[in-house]
Amino acid sequence: MSDLRNHAEAIAEQFSEHLGVSAEEVEDRLATLVEEYKIPADEARRSVTNHYLDQAGLEREDISGGGGNRQVQLAEVDAADEWVDVEAKLVDLWEPRSDSIDQVGLLGDPSGTLKFTKWATSDLPTLSEGVSYRFENVVTDEYEGRYSVKLNRTTGITELDEEIEVGDDAIEVDGALVDIQRGSGLIKRCPEEGCTRVLQNGRCAEHGEVDGEFDLRIKGVLDDGLVVQEVIFDKESTEELTGIELEEAKQMAMDALDTTVVADEMRTETLGRYYRVSGPKYGRYVLADEVEELGGPTDPEATLIRARSI
Amino acid sequence: MSNAAPTREVAQRVFAREFNDASYTFKESDDERAPLYLLLPTGARANRVFFVGTLTEKNDVGEDNEYWQGRIVDPTGTFFVYAGQYQPEAATALREIEPPAYVAVAGKPRTYETDDGSINVSIRPESITEVDVGIRDRWVVETAERTIDRLKTFDDEANEYASMAREHYDLPVENYRQAVATALESLDEIEAEDDGIEA
Numbered sequence A: 001m002s003d004l005r006n007h008a009e010a011i012a013e014q015f016s017e018h019l020g021v022s023a024e025e026v027e028d029r030l031a032t033l034v035e036e037y038k039i040p041a042d043e044a045r046r047s048v049t050n051h052y053l054d055q056a057g058l059e060r061e062d063i064s065g066g067g068g069n070r071q072v073q074l075a076e077v078d079a080a081d082e083w084v085d086v087e088a089k090l091v092d093l094w095e096p097r098s099d100s101i102d103q104v105g106l107l108g109d110p111s112g113t114l115k116f117t118k119w120a121t122s123d124l125p126t127l128s129e130g131v132s133y134r135f136e137n138v139v140t141d142e143y144e145g146r147y148s149v150k151l152n153r154t155t156g157i158t159e160l161d162e163e164i165e166v167g168d169d170a171i172e173v174d175g176a177l178v179d180i181q182r183g184s185g186l187i188k189r190c191p192e193e194g195c196t197r198v199l200q201n202g203r204c205a206e207h208g209e210v211d212g213e214f215d216l217r218i219k220g221v222l223d224d225g226l227v228v229q230e231v232i233f234d235k236e237s238t239e240e241l242t243g244i245e246l247e248e249a250k251q252m253a254m255d256a257l258d259t260t261v262v263a264d265e266m267r268t269e270t271l272g273r274y275y276r277v278s279g280p281k282y283g284r285y286v287l288a289d290e291v292e293e294l295g296g297p298t299d300p301e302a303t304l305i306r307a308r309s310i
Numbered sequence B: 001m002s003n004a005a006p007t008r009e010v011a012q013r014v015f016a017r018e019f020n021d022a023s024y025t026f027k028e029s030d031d032e033r034a035p036l037y038l039l040l041p042t043g044a045r046a047n048r049v050f051f052v053g054t055l056t057e058k059n060d061v062g063e064d065n066e067y068w069q070g071r072i073v074d075p076t077g078t079f080f081v082y083a084g085q086y087q088p089e090a091a092t093a094l095r096e097i098e099p100p101a102y103v104a105v106a107g108k109p110r111t112y113e114t115d116d117g118s119i120n121v122s123i124r125p126e127s128i129t130e131v132d133v134g135i136r137d138r139w140v141v142e143t144a145e146r147t148i149d150r151l152k153t154f155d156d157e158a159n160e161y162a163s164m165a166r167e168h169y170d171l172p173v174e175n176y177r178q179a180v181a182t183a184l185e186s187l188d189e190i191e192a193e194d195d196g197i198e199a
Helices: A003-014 A023-036 A041-056 A235-242 A246-256 A260-270 A300-308 B016-021 B088-096 B133-152 B160-168 B174-185 B188-198
Strands: A083-094 A101-109 A112-119 A132-143 A146-151 A156-159 A170-180 A185-189 A213-223 A228-233 A274-282 A285-287 A290-294 B025-027 B036-040 B044-046 B048-060 B068-074 B077-083 B101-113 B119-130
Touching: A003 A023, A003 A041, A023 A041, A170 A228, A170 A260, A170 B048, A170 B101, A170 B119, A185 A246, A185 A260, A213 A235, A213 A246, A213 A260, A228 A235, A235 A260, A235 A290, A246 A260, A260 B119, A300 B133, A300 B174, B016 B048, B016 B077, B016 B174, B036 B101, B036 B160, B048 B077, B048 B088, B048 B133, B068 B088, B068 B101, B077 B088, B077 B101, B088 B101, B088 B119, B101 B133, B133 B174
Parallel strands: A112 A146, A228 A285, B077 B119
Antiparallel strands: A083 A101, A083 A132, A101 A112, A132 A146, A132 A156, A170 A213, A170 A274, A185 A213, A213 A228, A274 A285, A274 A290, B025 B036, B036 B044, B048 B068, B048 B101, B068 B077, B101 B119
16 A cells, blocks of 8 residues: 555544545555655645645544644543544553554553554554553544554654653452463454454354454453452463463363353363462453462461451 | 442352351342341341352252252352253263362352251352362452451441340350351461461
8 A cells, every 4th residue: 555545544544433534545646746846745645634624614623634633641441432542652552463463562651551452454663562662643443341442554653762761550469279260272354454353153243243253361350358359361361371272172072062162171280279469450340461360378477367366 | 229230239248157157148139139138247248259168069869850969168168059941051060079178159148948047058059160279269368358447346226236136136246256266266377477487
């Protein structure tokens, strides 16, 4: 896809609520400026954007994008489909689940952390872990109560000189793993771009019957006798928790002609053990970034003294 | 309560000594699906329990279908668990695990009336897994802590389950403090330290 086409689509998208202008029409206008008048693409884009602003009787702040966004702290993101600017440090890059995702991971700022997704089609520069950036024009998203931001081809990315401090919004819970819920073990996810929903009988709630992609996950319950906390272990932490890796899990399921054997084995390996888990809280769940199995008691003598002192 | 979204009930930590003294069950709403609670003598409601002990014996006491009984012993007494066709995972575990073995159990208290009219209490397990001695010891200390917490608030005026326990059980809670001390004294870690002092 050409640069002009990218710019044209971005502009058409910005005005989609105000003008019925097609990407082709915008591209023609840009092409005239760039190819005939040899105007730099950035300048052409500004000029074309202003043209449509005039036409729609709008100010720059009225349209999504265009640099007039609200700059927000990551923890303030609490709604989907808002165009915002953020300044954040890239704290963690994850393995993209699909070819359509170029980079996915975690951004951090003093208020906390937030997932981000960068699409392969967005044609943006590659981001590096540990670097702080200013992102202009990102779109917020929500899935099952968890918020994220999506970078798109209109997103402006500037590397910052100063490092952004990352607040720690991880919480720590410990207790006995008393249950592993349905939807755990070897699962299949919808391969549609940005979906990743877990399939039920080969069907995605949104996209119908699809050829799913295998993944590992545990939805577990930690219980310390006072409170219960639901925890989600992603592929990496599930592998760490159970010692069963994705390839091995697939093999187990193939041998048994049944995927449920994987969850059964995971139950045998983990239920009734004590764990300490830390990670960010999303909705009802703690997402387990760090997992530690707890061994014998640390100080039984102190408890005995307490018992004798009643 | 009835307006709240259904939330998972916490698994109480209780030693066998106290658990087996319990007999009174109750619901807190008229809803058919409202959780059933067992009243613990130290003043707490238990819809679910979690415990770790030694499986010392197991028997298939079923006639037509498998119905497993297991005896699981902690430092203060014996828990009885029963698992049949409606608890397939726990039944499989009881079939496969050879005693003696340390096991962790999550399950629901159940009461039944015996022929002589007394109430017995047992556990319908949700899961049974084989674990090691470190986990058993951790459970003993944790259960001691939780029991001490209950004993310390037993005389609080606002403790509604303690009042309920006084009403339904004529049992001195001092028994359970002694059970806690007995359980802790049985741990190897404690003995090791005592040996150290004597030497």
